[in-house]
Amino acid sequence: MRNTLTALLIGLSSLTLNAESHAQPRYIQGKTLQGDHVNTQGKVTYLKFWATWCRYCIEEMPHLNRIYNNRSPRLEVLSINIGLNQSEDLVKRFLDNNQYQIATLFDSDSSITRRFDVIGTPTHILLDEQGNEIYRTALMDEALQTALSTYLAKELSHD
Template sequence: MKSLAPLFILLGIHTNIYAKTYSPLLANTLDGQAISSQGQVTYLKFWATWCAYCIEEMPLLEQSYQQANTGYQVISINIGFNQNKHGITHYLNQNGYRFPTVFDSDGSITRQYYVLGTPQHILIDEFGNELYRSALFTDELASKLTELQGRK
């Protein structure tokens, strides 16, 4: 079977060609906390525990979460495909990750944001407009997040 990695990389190369405006994300995290993207600049990361690139990038997601301050919020979204809450919670706890994580058990959030592969990074503004999308954590995404730190 051929690797799908080139397809995911192709889909994630810079991306305002897919720029959209989204309804606010309203969900509960794995620990039952309500979370929303409404009125906030939000960095969404779609991932799965079986995705090697996702796992490799998780320390960068934690670092982004720790540095966000008031400039943006981080929401991790596990895509729910071949996953379960217990396994995800165990993985996050085992690695000391503290960012809020939503379990997309039915795939509705993944579909709402037109995510076709993992990892997927999406940065949206406070009005739900897509600012940036990439399959991998790029230097450009890091730069955009740095610009947002401490903003408000």
Template sequence: METIMKTFLTGIVLLALSATASAKSYPPLQARTLADQPVSSSGKVTYLKFWATWCAYCVEEMPLLQQAFENRQESYQVIAVNVGFNQTVEGVKTYLNRYGYQFPTVFDATGSITRQYRVTGTPQHILLDASGKEIYRSALLTDELRQHLATLTGDKL
């Protein structure tokens, strides 16, 4: 019985350690938007969306990103990060202006932000807590992500 109990407790400890280890933390995002405004994820719950104008899923989700930006009620911030690959600043600005998107957008010309957050494809949605710990990540805007955002604003879906 003692061996079973030790095995059980060891399993619980390992499970707790793996859960802690899998929760990634990132240094704060420090960047300037296309409107030349500083943005930072330091001390703020932050919803990052990595995207490109040539990504069909990204483009399809942009109205939902705008909606998240409008509904945030200061409980979280939205920052769109254009991955910069096969893009130009002017092309991205033209796209955003054409559709009236108002969320802060960073152009990742060097790919450093994309690498910092270990993004390997677009779209990529990452929700960070105020200390930079990853709360949620998905390739598409999922119902689970919407639920996280609704919880932050106190809304019911």
């Protein structure tokens, strides 16, 4: 009985830690596959977690590229390749072959993916200037478009 109670308390404390860490502001600093340094601290940030083997991710990439190219300076747009069954070379080739300019981080150790509690691809997350999550969705949808429209230079049409 005592071991069961101890295990329950440990489980509850880890749930509390996860809830607290999820509520804490989150920022990303790193070097993109394109060789640029990014720091999202103090910026509204749109993150897309994806993989080259994810059909929905690939279908959304042209739209994400348009968002990236039409964003205002107030919006940071980052694509984050989750690194699972991927390589930097593979992801670079994919981006180059499709002429995507999207700033892309390769999450080789899954640290970013874990920090943002991503459990599947695609995952879209919008953060405010303080790094707090404003919106999260599995697929690009109307609510995400509405949330992003404030930070886009011009309206984007649906594909």
